[in-house]
Each structure stands twice: as C-alpha cells, then as structure tokens.
Amino acid sequence: MRGFATRFAAAVGALAIGAVLVVSLAVALRLAQVRFFRSPAKPERAAEKSAYLERVAQAASGRDASALPSFVVVFFDDLGYGDLGSYGNRLIATPRLDALADQGLRMTQFYAAAPVCTPSRAALLTGRFPFRAGAGPHVYFPNDAPLGLALGFFGFPNEVRSDEIFLPEALRAAGYATGMVGKWHLGDADGHRPNDLGFDSYYGVLWSHDMQPLDVYRDRDVVVRDETEQSWLHAFRDEEDAREFRGIDPRTFTDDYTREAIRFLERSQADGPRPFFLYLAHSAPHVPHFASRAQAGRSRGGVYGDVVEDLDRSTGELVDALDRLGLSERTLVLVTSDNGADYGGSPGALRGRKGEVLEGGMRVPMIARWPGRVASGTSDAIAMNLDVFPTLLGLARVPLPDDRVVDGRDLAPVLLANAPSPHEFLYYLGGAASGSHVAAVRDARFKYLLESGDRGRSRPHLTSLALDAEAHDLRARHPEEAARLAQAAARLQAELDANPRGFRE
Incomplete structure (x- = not known):
C-alpha cells in the first residue's frame, strides 16, 4: 500500500510539475509577444x-x-x-x-x-x-x-x-x-x-x-x-x-x-x-x-x-x-x-x-x-x-x-x-515567434539564409540564385559575399530590435 501511495504521489508531483512548466511557457510566450504585437x-x-x-x-x-x-x-x-x-x-x-x-x-x-x-x-x-x-x-x-x-x-x-x-x-x-x-x-x-x-x-x-x-x-x-x-x-x-x-x-x-x-x-x-x-x-x-x-x-x-x-x-x-x-x-x-x-x-x-x-x-x-x-x-x-x-x-x-x-x-x-x-538588399522576414526576425537577405546575385522555415532542417548558407535552386552552400567559395549579406541582415535586425514599429520621434 505504501508503495502505491509513493508511486501515486510521484505521479501527481510529475503532473503538477508538468502543469507548472506548461503554464510558465504560456506566460513566457505571452510576455514575449507584448513588445511586438499587443x-x-x-x-x-x-x-x-x-x-x-x-x-x-x-x-x-x-x-x-x-x-x-x-x-x-x-x-x-x-x-x-x-x-x-x-x-x-x-x-x-x-x-x-x-x-x-x-x-x-x-x-x-x-x-x-x-x-x-x-x-x-x-x-x-x-x-x-x-x-x-x-x-x-x-x-x-x-x-x-x-x-x-x-x-x-x-x-x-x-x-x-x-x-x-x-x-x-x-x-x-x-x-x-x-x-x-x-x-x-x-x-x-x-x-x-x-x-x-x-x-x-x-x-x-x-x-x-x-x-x-x-x-x-x-x-x-x-x-x-x-x-x-x-x-x-x-x-x-x-x-x-x-x-x-x-x-x-x-x-x-x-x-x-x-x-x-x-x-x-x-x-x-x-x-x-x-x-x-x-x-x-x-x-x-x-x-x-x-x-x-x-x-x-x-x-x-x-x-x-x-x-x-x-x-x-x-x-x-x-x-x-x-x-x-x-x-x-x-x-x-x-x-x-x-x-x-x-x-x-x-x-x-x-x-x-x-x-x-x-x-x-x-x-x-x-x-x-x-x-x-x-x-x-x-x-x-x-x-x-x-x-x-x-x-x-x-x-x-x-x-x-x-x-x-x-x-x-x-x-x-x-x-x-x-x-x-x-x-x-531585399529582406525575408519570418520564421520566429516575434515575426520580426530577419530570416534571409538577398541582393542582385546572392541570397544568404539564416533559416529557411524548411521544417527546421535549415542552417545558415549562401546560395547563388542564378546558378542553383538554393541547393549548395557557397560560403566557402564566396566568404566576402556571405559576410556582406550577413552584416546587412544584422544591421536591419538591430534596427528592428531598437524600433520595432518604425516610428520616428
């Protein structure tokens, strides 16, 4: 009987911890959106x-x-x-x-x-x-x-x-x-x-x-x-x-x-x-x-x-x-x-x-x-x-x-x-809970993806849109282009973080 009570108490405790985690996550997600959306x-x-x-x-x-x-x-x-x-x-x-x-x-x-x-x-x-x-x-x-x-x-x-x-x-x-x-x-x-x-x-x-x-x-x-x-x-x-x-x-x-x-x-x-x-x-x-x-x-x-x-x-x-x-x-x-x-x-x-x-x-x-x-x-x-x-x-x-x-x-x-x-530059936004995340950036020749939205399988890579369908990572071949586009994405991200709604004072 004591073993059953112990297991029951452990199960209740686990459920309680799970409930607290779910509620905490919900609250955290809610608070994370206030700045941008609500x-x-x-x-x-x-x-x-x-x-x-x-x-x-x-x-x-x-x-x-x-x-x-x-x-x-x-x-x-x-x-x-x-x-x-x-x-x-x-x-x-x-x-x-x-x-x-x-x-x-x-x-x-x-x-x-x-x-x-x-x-x-x-x-x-x-x-x-x-x-x-x-x-x-x-x-x-x-x-x-x-x-x-x-x-x-x-x-x-x-x-x-x-x-x-x-x-x-x-x-x-x-x-x-x-x-x-x-x-x-x-x-x-x-x-x-x-x-x-x-x-x-x-x-x-x-x-x-x-x-x-x-x-x-x-x-x-x-x-x-x-x-x-x-x-x-x-x-x-x-x-x-x-x-x-x-x-x-x-x-x-x-x-x-x-x-x-x-x-x-x-x-x-x-x-x-x-x-x-x-x-x-x-x-x-x-x-x-x-x-x-x-x-x-x-x-x-x-x-x-x-x-x-x-x-x-x-x-x-x-x-x-x-x-x-x-x-x-x-x-x-x-x-x-x-x-x-x-x-x-x-x-x-x-x-x-x-x-x-x-x-x-x-x-x-x-x-x-x-x-x-x-x-x-x-x-x-x-x-x-x-x-x-x-x-x-x-x-x-x-x-x-x-x-x-x-x-x-x-x-x-x-x-x-x-x-x-x-x-x-042209910027692709999305792929993050805030919706203000720079996910990719391109110029007339190259595109730099930070994330693709491709079922979570993506990683940063550089592609030449004129040469292939985003299939090959060209960062090693064109490191200067990758760095230039990554910097452009970082500059815009910093601007969006500082002034998400884009109002001028």
Missing part, C-alpha cells in the same frame, strides 16, 4: 495618422483629380511562381494572363513580403514590414474561433493595428474612389475591417475559405450567411468536408468577385471621370479548391488547373471592362500573389513552398499592364509587394508619411522605364 494603437500615432490624411486631402482639394492615374491590384491567394503559362507552366491554360504579360512588364524576381497570407496582405496595404502592423508569421482567425481565442491568450495579434496608414486611406484622401472585392484576412474586430481602413465599398469574405464561418459581406452587412455545420475548430477538416457547405457556394466566388469588381468600375465613373483604386483579392487558388460549374473538369491540370483557369478568365473579363469603359490608358493594373505555391500549385524550378522563406515560398508572379506607359518586356529587378504602397502613392502625387518608416521603395522607374531595382 501594444495598442497609440493615441499620438493615431493623431499623426489623422493629420497626415488631412494634409493629403487639403493638397488634393484644389487640383483636377480626373487627370490622375487609376489603379487595379489583382491579388491571387497561393498562386505559385510556376502556375501561369507566361512563367513556364505547360499544363494549365492561362491565355488572358499570358496576354497581359506580353502586353506589359513581366517581373521575374518579385516577392511577397511573407510566405503566408495575413502578413503579406498587411505589407501590401501599408508598405511596411508586416510585424509593424501587428501581422506576425502566422495568419489570423475569427476572433470567436478557438484558434482566434488562442492567439489572443498567447499575446499574438489577430487584427491589424488601426494606427497604421493604409493605402486606400491615403488614396481616398487624395480624391480616389476606393473599392475592395474578395478576401480580407486582416481581422474581423470593429475598426479593423475594410470599410474602417479606407475602402468606400467592400464585397467579399473576411477569411480564407478553409475557415468558418465564411459569411459574405457587402460593406458591414452579411448578405450571404454561411449555414454550414461548423467543426469545433471553425475550420474544415479536409476538402471533402469543405464540400458540405450550406448557404454559401464557394464555386461561385470567382465569378461573384469579378461581377462586383466590374460594377465598382462602372459606379466609380457614374458621375464623370474620377480616379479609382480597386483591390481585387481573390480567394483562389487557396485550398479547398472550388472550380466553377462551367470550368469543372476542363483543365489538363486537374481541379487546381480548373481553379486557375477560372482566375484567368476572370482577369480577362476585368481587363475587357476597363477597355469597354475607356479606362485602360489611364489605369495601371498589377497582378500578383500573396505568397508561393501550396497544395496543387507549382513553384516552377524554385525550391520551397508556402510557409518557407525559400524562393518557392515567397517569389511570385508579377505582371504590370498600363497601355502607353508600361512597355512590353521583362524585368529581373528585385522587388517586393511592400513596394506597391510607395509606388502607387508616388504616381498619385501623394507624399509618403514622414512620422514612420516606409520599408517599401518606389517602383515607378522599374515599371515605366525598366530601370534597375531601387533595392540594394
């Missing part, structure tokens, strides 16, 4: 943002806004570098996107700012490294879902910070009509939705379509309610489970988004010429894969190919609408993806996939079309989607905010004159 939007920064937008509005009040260029950003979800014909795919038919690439500029070394959805979108719309806006290496979840609640408990963000300056806010202040159609994925809390952060109109879903509930919104109101039975995680278990939807029909999303995008174009010109910014953020080809009824079974690339061919048709219809409305010659169209290939997608000849800072996880297609302004051709300039913010503001004659660091660079010379990249 600091609230500061009143003084919100005031500086308001003052900036007021200055932009005042400067725009006396000028003819109709002479300004308009902008369309088509943002695919998980489209891989090798998924389009113009980027080497021979299985999936993408004639309309390939025609855009022939007519405009095809960029071969363009990157998402993160290898997953949420932080990449934050970078696109703010021009800043994602974690500055509260977007770490993870994605957001519905606030009332278990995973959303867990993010909050551990101190991770689950919505973008409202004191960030968003691209549609600045353009709207400058007199632009602003509209978003499609997937948001930057939070569902009040004050953090599309209409709160600069978009005049919104139609779409707040989440990836592997998350629940997938209600469809028009502005702030639910217009199509997801009545699908929800799992305890508020997420689909697999593609078969995802096909048991009720109330919504994701097979129609691409067509619905296209229709709403064209309606926005028409509405924006109803009272005469006016510059506009349209952000069309498709839900596809993210898993689960839903092809339209008309397209299903037609692609040689299987269901994934069907989905991409739906997107190709959608883009063609959007361009046709611009032509029909006489808007093409004053509209810059940018087509890209939020990160690299995932299930079913192709990274082409690149190594790695979504979730990794290897090339296949972050290098994405980028096509720019602007008849008469962007010449047909190819550019190998290194660039990133956080460059879209300063580029569009520059073309719209809107000054950048001066109270904060803008990490992106103006790509107008690249787009309009095929100039060299404005970046000496």
Whole structure:
C-alpha cells in the first residue's frame, strides 16, 4: 500500500510539475509577444495618422483629380511562381494572363513580403514590414474561433493595428474612389475591417475559405450567411468536408468577385471621370479548391488547373471592362500573389513552398499592364509587394508619411522605364515567434539564409540564385559575399530590435 501511495504521489508531483512548466511557457510566450504585437494603437500615432490624411486631402482639394492615374491590384491567394503559362507552366491554360504579360512588364524576381497570407496582405496595404502592423508569421482567425481565442491568450495579434496608414486611406484622401472585392484576412474586430481602413465599398469574405464561418459581406452587412455545420475548430477538416457547405457556394466566388469588381468600375465613373483604386483579392487558388460549374473538369491540370483557369478568365473579363469603359490608358493594373505555391500549385524550378522563406515560398508572379506607359518586356529587378504602397502613392502625387518608416521603395522607374531595382538588399522576414526576425537577405546575385522555415532542417548558407535552386552552400567559395549579406541582415535586425514599429520621434 505504501508503495502505491509513493508511486501515486510521484505521479501527481510529475503532473503538477508538468502543469507548472506548461503554464510558465504560456506566460513566457505571452510576455514575449507584448513588445511586438499587443501594444495598442497609440493615441499620438493615431493623431499623426489623422493629420497626415488631412494634409493629403487639403493638397488634393484644389487640383483636377480626373487627370490622375487609376489603379487595379489583382491579388491571387497561393498562386505559385510556376502556375501561369507566361512563367513556364505547360499544363494549365492561362491565355488572358499570358496576354497581359506580353502586353506589359513581366517581373521575374518579385516577392511577397511573407510566405503566408495575413502578413503579406498587411505589407501590401501599408508598405511596411508586416510585424509593424501587428501581422506576425502566422495568419489570423475569427476572433470567436478557438484558434482566434488562442492567439489572443498567447499575446499574438489577430487584427491589424488601426494606427497604421493604409493605402486606400491615403488614396481616398487624395480624391480616389476606393473599392475592395474578395478576401480580407486582416481581422474581423470593429475598426479593423475594410470599410474602417479606407475602402468606400467592400464585397467579399473576411477569411480564407478553409475557415468558418465564411459569411459574405457587402460593406458591414452579411448578405450571404454561411449555414454550414461548423467543426469545433471553425475550420474544415479536409476538402471533402469543405464540400458540405450550406448557404454559401464557394464555386461561385470567382465569378461573384469579378461581377462586383466590374460594377465598382462602372459606379466609380457614374458621375464623370474620377480616379479609382480597386483591390481585387481573390480567394483562389487557396485550398479547398472550388472550380466553377462551367470550368469543372476542363483543365489538363486537374481541379487546381480548373481553379486557375477560372482566375484567368476572370482577369480577362476585368481587363475587357476597363477597355469597354475607356479606362485602360489611364489605369495601371498589377497582378500578383500573396505568397508561393501550396497544395496543387507549382513553384516552377524554385525550391520551397508556402510557409518557407525559400524562393518557392515567397517569389511570385508579377505582371504590370498600363497601355502607353508600361512597355512590353521583362524585368529581373528585385522587388517586393511592400513596394506597391510607395509606388502607387508616388504616381498619385501623394507624399509618403514622414512620422514612420516606409520599408517599401518606389517602383515607378522599374515599371515605366525598366530601370534597375531601387533595392540594394531585399529582406525575408519570418520564421520566429516575434515575426520580426530577419530570416534571409538577398541582393542582385546572392541570397544568404539564416533559416529557411524548411521544417527546421535549415542552417545558415549562401546560395547563388542564378546558378542553383538554393541547393549548395557557397560560403566557402564566396566568404566576402556571405559576410556582406550577413552584416546587412544584422544591421536591419538591430534596427528592428531598437524600433520595432518604425516610428520616428
């Protein structure tokens, strides 16, 4: 009996120690995030943002806004570098996107700012490294879902910070009509939705379509309610489970988004010429894969190919609408993806996939079309989607905010004159709990990886992107290049550690 009691006491003690360790780890993780993520939007920064937008509005009040260029950003979800014909795919038919690439500029070394959805979108719309806006290496979840609640408990963000300056806010202040159609994925809390952060109109879903509930919104109101039975995680278990939807029909999303995008174009010109910014953020080809009824079974690339061919048709219809409305010659169209290939997608000849800072996880297609302004051709300039913010503001004659660091660079010379990249170095952030960790850095020739996100198997190494697919460590052959890039990464890391949000005093 005494032996049993001893063993029982030991077991209870071990469980207690384990519980203490788990709680201690949870508390430590929570505290570690506070500095980067859970600091609230500061009143003084919100005031500086308001003052900036007021200055932009005042400067725009006396000028003819109709002479300004308009902008369309088509943002695919998980489209891989090798998924389009113009980027080497021979299985999936993408004639309309390939025609855009022939007519405009095809960029071969363009990157998402993160290898997953949420932080990449934050970078696109703010021009800043994602974690500055509260977007770490993870994605957001519905606030009332278990995973959303867990993010909050551990101190991770689950919505973008409202004191960030968003691209549609600045353009709207400058007199632009602003509209978003499609997937948001930057939070569902009040004050953090599309209409709160600069978009005049919104139609779409707040989440990836592997998350629940997938209600469809028009502005702030639910217009199509997801009545699908929800799992305890508020997420689909697999593609078969995802096909048991009720109330919504994701097979129609691409067509619905296209229709709403064209309606926005028409509405924006109803009272005469006016510059506009349209952000069309498709839900596809993210898993689960839903092809339209008309397209299903037609692609040689299987269901994934069907989905991409739906997107190709959608883009063609959007361009046709611009032509029909006489808007093409004053509209810059940018087509890209939020990160690299995932299930079913192709990274082409690149190594790695979504979730990794290897090339296949972050290098994405980028096509720019602007008849008469962007010449047909190819550019190998290194660039990133956080460059879209300063580029569009520059073309719209809107000054950048001066109270904060803008990490992106103006790509107008690249787009309009095929100039060299404005970046000496391009930085890959991610792979650490803080989301502010420099995981890799590259220049025009070499890339230095500190960590790849490749299932924890990586170690620091130098690669020549022109010679191989990140397969060989060239540090011994090029020690000076390795040291130079390592120093560049260390300098940025020190800057981020000292001033993570990048505000100027």
